[in-house]
Amino acid sequence: MRTEKIRVENLTKIFGHHPEKALELIGQGSTKEEIFAQTRQTVGVYDASFTVHQGEIVVVMGLSGSGKSTLVRCLNRLIEPTAGKVYIDGQDVTALSTNALRQFRQQHLGMVFQNFALFPHRTVCENTEFGLEVQGVDPAKRRQQAMKALEQVGLKGWEDQFPAQLSGGMQQRVGLARALALDPDIMLMDEAFSALDPLIRRDMQDELLDLHDRLRKTIVFISHDLDEAIKLGDRIVLMKDGAIVQEGTAEEILTNPANEYVARFVEDVDMSKIITAESVMKRAVAVAEYPGDGPKAALRKMEKAGISSIFVRQEHHLKGLVTAEDAARAARRGDKHLDSILRRDIARVSPETPAIELFPLLAESSFPVAVVDADNRLRGVVIKGSLLAGIAATLQTEDSTG
Amino acid sequence: MNAYKIPIGDAIEALIEFFVNHFSFATRAFSALTENGIRLLVDAMTFFPAWVLILVFTALAGYLSRRRGIALFTLLGLGLIWNLGLWAPTVSTLALVLIATFFAVLIGLPLGILAALSEPLNRIITPVLDFMQTMPAFVYLIPAIPFFGLGPVAAIFSTVIFSVPPAIRLTCLGIRQVPRELIEAADAFGCDRRQKLFKLQLPLAMPTIMAGINQTIMLALSMVVIAAMIGAKGLGGEVWKAIQRLQPGQGFEAGIGIVIVAIILDRIMQRVGGRPKTERV
Numbered sequence: 001m002r003t004e005k006i007r008v009e010n011l012t013k014i015f016g017h018h019p020e021k022a023l024e025l026i027g028q029g030s031t032k033e034e035i036f037a038q039t040r041q042t043v044g045v046y047d048a049s050f051t052v053h054q055g056e057i058v059v060v061m062g063l064s065g066s067g068k069s070t071l072v073r074c075l076n077r078l079i080e081p082t083a084g085k086v087y088i089d090g091q092d093v094t095a096l097s098t099n100a101l102r103q104f105r106q107q108h109l110g111m112v113f114q115n116f117a118l119f120p121h122r123t124v125c126e127n128t129e130f131g132l133e134v135q136g137v138d139p140a141k142r143r144q145q146a147m148k149a150l151e152q153v154g155l156k157g158w159e160d161q162f163p164a165q166l167s168g169g170m171q172q173r174v175g176l177a178r179a180l181a182l183d184p185d186i187m188l189m190d191e192a193f194s195a196l197d198p199l200i201r202r203d204m205q206d207e208l209l210d211l212h213d214r215l216r217k218t219i220v221f222i223s224h225d226l227d228e229a230i231k232l233g234d235r236i237v238l239m240k241d242g243a244i245v246q247e248g249t250a251e252e253i254l255t256n257p258a259n260e261y262v263a264r265f266v267e268d269v270d271m272s273k274i275i276t277a278e279s280v281m282k283r284a285v286a287v288a289e290y291p292g293d294g295p296k297a298a299l300r301k302m303e304k305a306g307i308s309s310i311f312v313r314q315e316h317h318l319k320g321l322v323t324a325e326d327a328a329r330a331a332r333r334g335d336k337h338l339d340s341i342l343r344r345d346i347a348r349v350s351p352e353t354p355a356i357e358l359f360p361l362l363a364e365s366s367f368p369v370a371v372v373d374a375d376n377r378l379r380g381v382v383i384k385g386s387l388l389a390g391i392a393a394t395l396q397t398e399d400s401t402g
Numbered sequence: 403m404n405a406y407k408i409p410i411g412d413a414i415e416a417l418i419e420f421f422v423n424h425f426s427f428a429t430r431a432f433s434a435l436t437e438n439g440i441r442l443l444v445d446a447m448t449f450f451p452a453w454v455l456i457l458v459f460t461a462l463a464g465y466l467s468r469r470r471g472i473a474l475f476t477l478l479g480l481g482l483i484w485n486l487g488l489w490a491p492t493v494s495t496l497a498l499v500l501i502a503t504f505f506a507v508l509i510g511l512p513l514g515i516l517a518a519l520s521e522p523l524n525r526i527i528t529p530v531l532d533f534m535q536t537m538p539a540f541v542y543l544i545p546a547i548p549f550f551g552l553g554p555v556a557a558i559f560s561t562v563i564f565s566v567p568p569a570i571r572l573t574c575l576g577i578r579q580v581p582r583e584l585i586e587a588a589d590a591f592g593c594d595r596r597q598k599l600f601k602l603q604l605p606l607a608m609p610t611i612m613a614g615i616n617q618t619i620m621l622a623l624s625m626v627v628i629a630a631m632i633g634a635k636g637l638g639g640e641v642w643k644a645i646q647r648l649q650p651g652q653g654f655e656a657g658i659g660i661v662i663v664a665i666i667l668d669r670i671m672q673r674v675g676g677r678p679k680t681e682r683v
Contacts, residue, residue: 078589106592117587129589133601182591379476 005186005218006052006075011084013070013242016041032241034290044079046072046242055216059233061223063265067242068222072188075110075220077101079283106135110179110217114191116171120161124150124174125159131182142181149181150174152157152211169200181216189221193228205231226266230254238262251279272342277358278351280387281371281380288322292315295330298322298338309367311378312338318370318378320344348372351379358387408415423546433555436501440554443497452489456480463666465635467673475669479662488637488659495626495636495663502561502622507615510566512574513613515599524574531567539564539625543632551558557626557634572614576607616671637663 014022020043025034032043045067052058055187061067073079075086077093086093088108096104100138102349118127125146131176132142150159153173164169171191192208193201205228212219221290223229224228229236238246238253246258257263286305288298292314302310302324309323319342335341347361361369422429447455459480464473483492517524542563546556580603588598604611630638637659644653 076590078586100594102594104592105590109590111587111590113583113587115583117581117583117604119584119587119606129603130588134591134593134597178591188590 002055004051005054005056005089006220007085007087008075009049009087010072011048011071011074011086012046012082013044013067013074013079014041014082015044023083023094043067043242045081048084048239048242048244049164050237050244050247052218052220054218056234057212057219057221057232058235058237059223059229060235060237060239061226061229062239064223065241066239067238068224069190070242071239072190072222073203075188076105076111100204106131106182108184108186110182110184110187110194112172112175112179112187112189114194116163116168116175118171118174120163120179121391122162123159124155124161124163124166124177127163127174128159128177129182130178133184145183146177146181149177152178152180152215153207167200168196169204172196172204176211179213183189185218187217187219189219191222191224194224201228208232213257222401224313238265250274255279275351276351277353277355277371277382278379280355280389281382282350282356284311284378284381286310287378288312288338290319290342293338293376294336295322295327295338295341299324299327299331302327311368311370311381312342313378316378317376318372321346321367323367324398331348347371348376349382351375355387358382362387404676407594418545418548426513427537429549430551433550433553436555436558437553438495440497440501441559443501444494446489447493447497452484455493456484459666463670466670469669469673472579472666472669472673479666483659483662486655486659488640488656491636491640491656492663493621494554495638495660498558498561498626498629498634498636499622499663499667500621501563502558502626503560503615503619505562506566506569506618506622509562510569510614510618511573511611514570514611515577515604517570517574518577519595519599520601527570527574531571534563535567539628540631542625543629547632552633554634556632558628558654560632561622561625564625565618568614568617568621570614571612572617573607574616576610577603579610580606591675612671616668619667619671620664623660627660 010025012023015024016039017040018039021039022043025038025045026043030038036042047224048067048071050058053362060071062068070079074081075088075093075228075362077086077096084094085385088104091104093104109270118128122130125143128146128149129142131146137145147156147159150156153176155173155177158166158170163174172195175192193204196204208219209232211217216257219232221229221232223232223353233250235247235249236253237244238258240261246253246262253262254266257266265266283309286301288301290294293316298310298312302308307324309321310327311321312319321343322338323343327338330338332339332378346367347365349358349361349369349371351373352372353371358369362382362384368383371382372381450458456477460473460477463476464470468474480492483489513527517527539560542560543556546560550556550559584602584606585598588602593601626634626636627638627641630636630642637656640656641653641660644650644656
């Protein structure tokens with residue numbers, strides 16, 4: 001069980017001077033538009049509850065105006081919530097005094113902004129140092145920490161430039177470094193990559209994942225882009241009109257949309273990018289055990305299962321593959337072990353591999369693709385038929401719910 | 403229609419009389435102080451021969467503006483003024499402008515900052531500034547006399563009133579123009595109000611503030627000339643003398659001197675203020 005890092009309980013934000021009227025109407029089930037028409041109050045976020053675990057990337061996703069940016073700003077109270085609670089490490093953030101809140105932001109919450117929000121009158125390094133400077137860290141130490149952060153985002157050597165001299169992608173690296181320099185345990189990223197062009201965006205996503213692997217920060221990432229959410233998010237929180245409509249892993253949301261809105265949102269996503277090896281793999285019908293099984297035993301297993309090749313494993317770890325043809329020849333030679341005919345250079349993929357990447361692998365080889373976990377344990381196999389059937393099945397459930 | 407005239411003028415006179423009766427001890431003291439300050443500054447500047455000061459100003463202009471052209475213009479312009487025999491009035495005009503600008507900035511900068519941070523204050527100050535700027539400059543001369551007596555201090559007083567609005571306005575504007583998302587970023591990193599002001603808002607507003615100070619200097623120069631009517635000496639005094647004696651030639655000579663001083667001050671200030679740090683490569 002992973003530890004809970006952020007817990008949001010019934011968070012509500014109404015913009016306007018008379019939130020109580022709007023709250024009352026929401027209680028009666030009025031929509032955002034009706035409430036605005038009647039009370040001139042805008043519902044930013046309504047009754048949002050979710051948790052984020054330590055070290056997790058949660059993507060809050062929705063179209064513009066869905067309240068996702070408001071929601072994330074309520075976490076560090078850049079926007080003051082109207083009702084509800086935010087707990088971070090068990091601390092009720094909504095109860096902090098102004099001074100305590102400033103300190104809390106300094107120590108726990110790094111933030112990265114959509115349009116970078118870099119300070120134009122400060123150099124890259126001075127920008128990165130900003131949070132430490134505010135905390136009153138002494139110049140030598142903050143310079144050192146800033147340089148470390150700049151190195152982490154690949155901006156070493158640029159520290160004396162001004163932001164205006166950098167490209168968009170590099171500016172956002174500065175934004176990232178500025179947040180990282182504080183070594184916060186939580187990073188709030190508000191559409192951090194949305195202002196970048198698609199190629200740079202993809203690079204930045206990869207790098208963020210890379211950084212996350214190394215630093216294991218808890219990240220709350222805001223995005224309107226489903227592909228981005230799927231790529232980055234361990235879990236996705238989907239918002240509409242200020243309310244959370246679904247929460248779950250990318251696959252849960254895609255294969256089992258909670259309602260029509262979610263279904264519409266996800267329908268133009270290329271399913272083969274989303275469906276993973278795990279969801280199309282089958283259990284291996286037969287497996288040869290090394291070193292116990294010799295060529296004859298392997299051959300018998302294949303005949304019985306009606307297959308022409310078989311995966312070989314040793315104490316659950318995948319060792320390789322043997323074909324029926326080779327096994328028959330070895331059996332005739334009288335070999336006792338599989339060593340001479342074992343093919344070790346076979347295609348292995350992880351369960352998270354997108355299905356689209358399986359097509360070329362299957363096209364190149366006449367053998368099934370092995371799906372193995374990080375420990376090289378055989379989790380399943382993918383053959384051409386099961387891949388197509390798996391995709392077709394997922395698309396079908398998609399159609400019937402949509 | 404003439405039966406009853408709304409007594410605005412009477413009211414203002416009563417008000418000024420009240421101030422003069424109750425506060426003139428303070429204004430007179432201030433007057434003595436400022437007068438000494440002006441004399442000291444003028445004495446200091448006239449202590450040196452004119453050509454030394456001209457070289458000093460040239461060097462200063464070159465250093466502040468980092469433009470050889472401006473330095474050259476300063477050298478030739480001031481040389482011309484010296485040649486026309488207008489050096490002494492020019493020095494006293496410069497002293498008046500510098501002192502008036504000093505007070506205007508001293509008042510304008512904090513007021514501008516406060517107006518930027520407080521919406522109610524901004525709403526009060528804006529119409530007052532509009533009023534101050536539309537009122538004909540001559541009018542400020544009149545109440546200055548009872549407070550400070552005829553002379554340079556009354557001139558400085560009316561000059562400060564006339565020239566302070568742009569300093570306030572542009573300071574306020576500069577701070578308000580700082581993008582909201584930068585303020586948000588500063589907040590997100592846990593800045594308090596003071597840090598936000600000094601680390602973010604003032605540095606970013608600086609070019610705008612400097613443009614305001616530039617305008618203040620220009621207005622101060624024009625007002626110092628007008629203030630010759632209430633006994634401010636200097637180039638304005640020369641013009642005023644020329645008007646009274648109907649000597650167009652001398653009037654224009656003094657006028658050219660004013661133009662030269664204006665151009666030098668303006669170019670230097672533009673270079674000092676209008677150079678955002680981000681352009682540095």
